[in-house]
Amino acid sequence: MRLSSLAAEAGLPTATVKYYLRLGLLPAGTAINATESSYGDVHRERLRLIRALRDVVGLPLDRIARVLEAIDHPSPTLYETLGRAVGALDGHEAGPGDHPRARAALAHLGMPYEPGFPAVAQLDRALAAAESVGLPVDLERLERYAEHLRALAAFDLARMPIPDADEPPDTWPAAVRYAVLGTALHEPVLVALRRLTHQELAVGLTS
Amino acid sequence: MRLSSLAAEAGLPTATVKYYLRLGLLPAGTAINATESSYGDVHRERLRLIRALRDVVGLPLDRIARVLEAIDHPSPTLYETLGRAVGALDGHEAGPGDHPRARAALAHLGMPYEPGFPAVAQLDRALAAAESVGLPVDLERLERYAEHLRALAAFDLARMPIPDADEPPDTWPAAVRYAVLGTALHEPVLVALRRLTHQELAVGLTS
Numbered sequence: 001m002r003l004s005s006l007a008a009e010a011g012l013p014t015a016t017v018k019y020y021l022r023l024g025l026l027p028a029g030t031a032i033n034a035t036e037s038s039y040g041d042v043h044r045e046r047l048r049l050i051r052a053l054r055d056v057v058g059l060p061l062d063r064i065a066r067v068l069e070a071i072d073h074p075s076p077t078l079y080e081t082l083g084r085a086v087g088a089l090d091g092h093e094a095g096p097g098d099h100p101r102a103r104a105a106l107a108h109l110g111m112p113y114e115p116g117f118p119a120v121a122q123l124d125r126a127l128a129a130a131e132s133v134g135l136p137v138d139l140e141r142l143e144r145y146a147e148h149l150r151a152l153a154a155f156d157l158a159r160m161p162i163p164d165a166d167e168p169p170d171t172w173p174a175a176v177r178y179a180v181l182g183t184a185l186h187e188p189v190l191v192a193l194r195r196l197t198h199q200e201l202a203v204g205l206t207s
Numbered sequence: 208m209r210l211s212s213l214a215a216e217a218g219l220p221t222a223t224v225k226y227y228l229r230l231g232l233l234p235a236g237t238a239i240n241a242t243e244s245s246y247g248d249v250h251r252e253r254l255r256l257i258r259a260l261r262d263v264v265g266l267p268l269d270r271i272a273r274v275l276e277a278i279d280h281p282s283p284t285l286y287e288t289l290g291r292a293v294g295a296l297d298g299h300e301a302g303p304g305d306h307p308r309a310r311a312a313l314a315h316l317g318m319p320y321e322p323g324f325p326a327v328a329q330l331d332r333a334l335a336a337a338e339s340v341g342l343p344v345d346l347e348r349l350e351r352y353a354e355h356l357r358a359l360a361a362f363d364l365a366r367m368p369i370p371d372a373d374e375p376p377d378t379w380p381a382a383v384r385y386a387v388l389g390t391a392l393h394e395p396v397l398v399a400l401r402r403l404t405h406q407e408l409a410v411g412l413t414s
Binding site for chain 2: 048052056057079082083086106111112114117119120122123125126127129130132133135137141142144145146148149150151152153154155156157178179181182183185186187188189190191192193194195196197198199200201202203
């Protein structure tokens with residue numbers, strides 16, 4: 001299909017699709033003559049993902065580029081690739097520094113401490129913020145959170161399209177897409193539902 | 208204490224404290240002569256809460272005002288007061304409209320549907336967003352989320368300073384403060400820890 005059809009189908013202006021091509025967010029099409037190229041399913045899929053990240057998740061283009069970079073140039077293992085892609089959702093760069101609160105929390109929970117993962121820095125900042133207003137997350141709360149989150153994580157992963165260990169990286173994009181969009185879009189559901197369960201229980205106690 | 212001392216203790220410029228007084232975020236002090244007033248613990252506490260909401264939670268002043276308004280002019284029940292205060296954390300106004308996805312989800316979970324609560328609209332938006340990218344939250348996922356969130360909510364509420372039902376509204380501010388700051392500051396901990404439990408489980412499956 002021509003660029004104009006690809007753009008029309010994606011509901012985007014042609015200029016936007018050309019811009020994504022120039023930025024490398026979208027791979028080049030197959031040249032059919034000196035001035036035109038042909039585009040196919042790969043491009044259609046990619047535009048769908050870009051639109052979901054841009055319009056639904058609300059991610060700026062530089063972070064969308066980091067997600068796509070993890071798909072197009074995966075790390076040696078799927079695990080690291082997922083970590084990079086999901087890490088792009090967090091606006092903060094993964095600091096190379098130490099994250100003492102997260103380190104202590106993860107050690108207590110028997111979880112690996114990998115300072116290069118953005119979620120570790122994210123946890124450290126969140127723990128520091130809670131501490132700074134006099135509502136520190138103590139060990140008991142951490143344990144309870146982790147217990148229930150592990151159960152939910154097991155549920156999520158059981159539904160993830162995970163390729164077998166011996167499958168090549170070109171089977172990974174579906175897993176990366178699921179992990180990134182699932183993280184970005186299921187977190188707000190979880191947070192809203194959490195507020196509602198608080199309210200549900202509070203009504204019995206406070207009215 | 209004088210205004211200048213109050214500001215110095217709070218780590219704020221005097222002009223900022225005067226601004227909060229003009230906006231009504233901070234109650235007036237007790238006049239000690241024609242040009243000066245005296246401030247005490249009430250003001251000190253209030254500034255601490257404003258700073259936590261402004262600097263740690265990152266809430267804009269108009270939403271801080273809505274939290275304080277719920278404290279200063281509580282609704283008839285503590286339950287409604289908490290709902291209003293926590294609702295101020297969400298940037299969206301509570302729509303008076305219908306929220307069909309949230310309604311169906313809450314009905315399925317046997318939870319009350321109160322369209323006036325911001326978290327209901329928040330849940331509806333989150334469900335719509337997930338659906339729009341082809342990752343709808345089905346009933347099984349909803350049930351699992353709710354099951355674990357209820358357990359966590361019970362834990363949180365057991366630690367909340369909830370006054371007895373017959374205690375007057377002037378005992379409510381501590382509960383409101385805990386609910387607002389706990390919601391704002393424990394959610395990011397939960398979200399970060401969720402990403403880490405995903406990674407913890409994923410390493411076994413994908414590396």
